[in-house]
Amino acid sequence: MSLPLSIQSVTAHYGTTKVLEDLSLDIRDGELVSLLGASGCGKTTTLRLVAGFLEPTSGTIRLGDKDLTRLPAHARNIGLVFQNYALFPHLSVRENVGFGLKQRGVASADRNRKATQMLERVGLAHLADRLPAALSGGQKQRVALARALVIEPPLLMFDEPLSNLDAKLRVDMRVEIRQLQRANGTTSVYVTHDQEEAFSISDRVAIMSEGRIMQLDTPETLYQRPANAFVARFVGFENLISMQVETREGGSVVARTADGAKLKLSAQRFGEIPDSFVLATRPDGLLVTSDPSTGGIPATLGLRTYLGRAYQYQCETGAGHLVANGPLSSPLSIGEKAWLVPVIDQCAILAPE
């Protein structure tokens, strides 16, 4: 039994500091939504508000048709997985998993059977009698996951569950978490600061900054069509170039940069293009060439770094400092004149800041 989560214009304070500003978020039944952002962006605060460890200053939080806003944490019936596992050190693995069932008055025999079943699902049934101290990090996180899932919560929340594991295990565990979540169809909130992690396991990702959601979308949309400069920078669009539309012609426009470089853009790809806009590209989408006939943005090359697949250049242009990549076949050196050509397919268009 999984339920949609609805957060409606929630504002929260720590003392006098405002940490969440009129935040609204709707998570559909069975969906996994990640809250992604740097530390202090309010993602953990949001999770703690839903869990009931913090009270919002205003706004409401609903799970299905139940109002959680003033409900004490222990009555909310939400499964939580913590960064540092938070297993009960004095209880065996089986007792840890059975703890939630015990609170629900499930008889001991039934409890042990269910706990063992859940441990089998995470592949740890053979460790049921151990104490948490005898487990590895990955095993601990599996026990924590089993403990949260066994109560069959309508909502599951993860607070940076993988950040204490090593890189290889992190990738394995996130696949495992996603599989279990899919199989159970449990509505889930996943807090992380790791972009790859969030994008790889989520149905949708909310990118947060300073207590606000900057954009909530599927990973694909976020990655290709950021809605604003913050999200664009966050997903790697390092170059933000201000442009003005010069002429419109049928389905396409010609726009120019401050120093006169011209670009042709098709409305088919970008939809409505405003008269003044910001062209966003990743370094991969801005090619360095020594051929002036390409009509690119004129630039003076700065530091060159080697990326393996390309060279990367720090460039000074009339449109500001840009980072662009050039082919391995023709390395250019510091101080050389070059032209930067945006790869239109890999660009995004933003409203001016």
Added chain:
Amino acid sequence: MTTRVNPFLIAFAALVYLFLLGPLIIIFGASVSDTSYLTFPPQGFTLHWFENIWNISAFRRTIVTSLQIAFLATGLALIIGIPAAYALNRYRIQLPGWLSTLFILPILVPEIVLGFSLLRSINVGAGFPIFMTLLIGHTLLVLPYVVRVISAALSSFDFSIEEAAISLGSPPLKTFFTIVLPNVRAGVIAAFILAFITSINDVSVSLFLTGPGISTLPIQILAHVEQFFDPTIASVSVLLMVLTVIVMAIVERTLGLTIVAK
């Protein structure tokens, strides 16, 4: 490969031990001396002076009072100190820094000053009976130890464990007893023992707060020495020492002494 140890180092260590243990050995010897005055080395051997403790009613009474006060004061200090230490650690970020210092103040204030101020305020001022005054005084005396030791245990406790239990449906108070307390058990036991020993051995606070008819063992020992110089005093001291050693041995066996040293 053997390590060469500087012989001066060995001599120095031996000297330290001599100074630490010497007085205790002398007391031990004196307590079994078959003489009517304190002397070392003992002359003859008798357990008469141990028997004599029970024959002197003042000793009997004060041993009982001391034990009562020690148990009650330690119990009270735990009841006040455990929640205080919990709050100080759980809300460390929200609480002002000086608040935890407040709980160690009774250690910083000279005990004799603490005793005198308690006499003025509780006994003379508020007119509390002597036993109550003693109990309050000892509770205040041992409370800092309880708060300190349990705080040390709680400082390594991960409070997200508590949150995990609450999220699984365990109400906060129940969680405290089933999850938090079992994980700081060692700290509670250490606090109990430290507080108990501090109370049993206290002189300076008790000196002010004892009165007609009610006294503690250390105060009675002092009173006895002022009038008599027989080995009874040595045998009482041995008794106190043995009691402390037994308690420490139990701690060492069950938890390890590092817990008290923390």
